[in-house]
Amino acid sequence: MVLQTMFRYRVYNVLEGTDEGGMIGEVLNVFIIALIVANVTAVVLATDASLYQAYQSLFDWFEVVSVAIFTVEYALRLWTAPCNPRFAGPGGRVRFATSPLALIDLVAIMPFYLPMVLPLDLRILRMLRLVRIFRLFKLYRYSEALRMLERVIKAEKEALVVVGFVLLVLLILTSTVMYFVEHTAQPEAFSSIPMAMWWAVATLTTVGYGDVYPVTPLGKLLGGFIAILGIGMFALPAGILASAFGDEIRGRHEKKRICPHCGRCIDDPPAGDEVLTGSAEEGTAVPGAADTSH
Template sequence: MTLRRRLYLTLDPTEKGGLLERIFEILLIAIILLNILSIVIDSVKEIDHEYSTVFRNIEVFSIIFFTVEYIARIYSIVEKPTYEDPVKGRLKFVLTPMALIDLLSFLPFYLTFLPIDLRFLRIFRLMALFRVFKIARYLHALKIFKRVLTERKEQLVLSFLFILFILVIVSFIMFYVEREAQPDKFSSIPATMWWGIATITTVGYGDMVPITVWGKFLGGIFAIAGVGLLALPAGILSSGFFELLHEDRRKTIVCPHCGKEIHEE
């Protein structure tokens, strides 16, 4: 096996591998988690002042690691049949959403000499977390999720359209019902939608609450209706999960009349 092939197999998280692949996988997850932890904790002022050097070191180390790994993957990706061509294949790979996110996870670091605040660009370093989902162990489950979401896309989109539809109508009505009693809180339809979302999703912060009799009456009906609406996506997803499983099982049937196999769908 060539070194490039060796490298490719080690770096591609979708391939189940030997000890080396396992070690690299664990190292990658460790660095990603360390990164997230450092970004999250770095935002706490009291901690930041004391341990700023530690966070800086973690950042530098991660950036170097991500950069080297990125270059190594571009070098070795031609081992994958879909990216065979040395130039076009590599370019095609560089432009995949995942590779772009990877690039963005370390690129802003090299731009810190620019006079703009790049702190917010750290979000791309957070997005490196998305790579964890591609690890072989979770790949099968991720594919099931994708299939359920794809097959039930129309129904799910329709559910969310329903939720949005109800939300707009409800907020429109509540605005006219409550605006005189609470002109500062129910000040406009978009402002009322904040209450509407909190109610329909059953979050219910309590920062905006109807106080008029009619507002409470209508708000109560909407809250109960919201429960019904939320049951829709839950129902669609659970039947979707079961359907998938059922389908895998039903592939071959033996005809009891002639004994031959029938492949459904």
Template sequence: MTKYNLMKKVHNLLTFGFDSQPRRFISWFIISLICLNVLAVILGSVDTIGRDYHDLLFGFEIFSVAVFSLEYILRVWSCTVEPKYSHPFTGRIRFAVSPLALTDLLAILPFYLPFLIHVDLRFLRTLRLLRLFRLGHLKRFNETSRMILNVLRERREALIISFAIILLLIIFTSSLMYFVENPAQPEVFKNIPDSMWWAVMTMTTVGYGDIYPITALGKLLTSIISILGLATFALPTAILSAGLLEEFQNKKEIHEHICPTCGQEIPKT
């Protein structure tokens, strides 16, 4: 087997896919390892578990980093089989700075950083959660992400307008509530920026309860603003939902006019 054929085989095996038994096994192994790493980070944040199972969690971390490091090295080594990364040096540099390769690097970098520089270990443990983004290698995930980005691009004007309406409503309602409630409780509604916190919590119906009106007019305004908030914050959701439905419909129509055998477009009758 030539070096190029070996690189091509390694590249195909490390590309997430489920069309063959070896690729299916490697893909599920990496996916499972990523999910277990996220679970280990979550469980390790519990003091009793982190203390009692420290050796087990650390051993699993070493094993995971070894696997991810080997995978990253093999990806960089074999990336030159792709035409856009064909140059043995600059091609690998371009691959290394691509979003997915940077995600791979960030998945293993937190383990090696303490050996190079002094850094907060708690921050590094949090960075390990970035391994979850490696699932972006999945083809279906990429296709869905592209669909969402297309919708955001096509509906950007409507989304900008809807968010502008939300911002204006927050400014208006917080200013109004400040002038209504400040005389009654100046220590709570100190200024308009503080009132904005109340406006956001009220319009999103979160209602933490740390800031609330006590005057009759303030309570009436809060009731009206809560209803307005529900309707206003539903605008971006409705725009995105309509865009996604349209995108799915377009994709369905395209697939219906493609021959599953030859891949050619079926003439419309």
């Protein structure tokens, strides 16, 4: 029983890529990341009918091997879930199975097994093949950059919600104004406020597809003003995220410079009493200190 528990903890550390997992954990993480990227590439390339027909057997075998590896990974993570303090105790594996990351792992392999259990038509099978693109989200477990993005969004969620609300209000106002200005001149393009929202979105985001545009003098004047306003408004969330990313990066650098044992900054010079104590314990003289033994 003890050996089984120790082996389970060993497997857990390897899967999580912790320091206890050693080189095996690092190699496994790199392999899984490469396999995820290769799977997403295969899903994208398989949508080309001529390419898929030419290499169908290769695509199919790669899918079988990938699903087998992902299935083993999911089973091992489910088996080692109690090693994580979050999922320790009764019902720990159930809590793990319903966690977001575990659900992503499950969605990554379900499209392969569902046709074996349920009779599905070709349209649903095509949709299930495209669902495999969600394997891309498995990278979150291995990517520090994605975890940093999550922390940044959580830290600035209030500001982002406020900016999003302001942008929504601006979208409704501009659509309403442009509907009343352009409806008479272009009853088909600006037939309603929801239809005018397409123009407002394209203008506020400065995309400007050109399929719908104002033709009246007042509409052109308002359109130019709204386009300029959109540049400034959509720069707000970008500035908020950039500032939050800067704070996160600085926080990581500062955290790295803190000694995990004493909690002091590594760059700080040692205090005088610590130097004397350390020197006395080692039996060495303190540089620059006067010899008072005579």
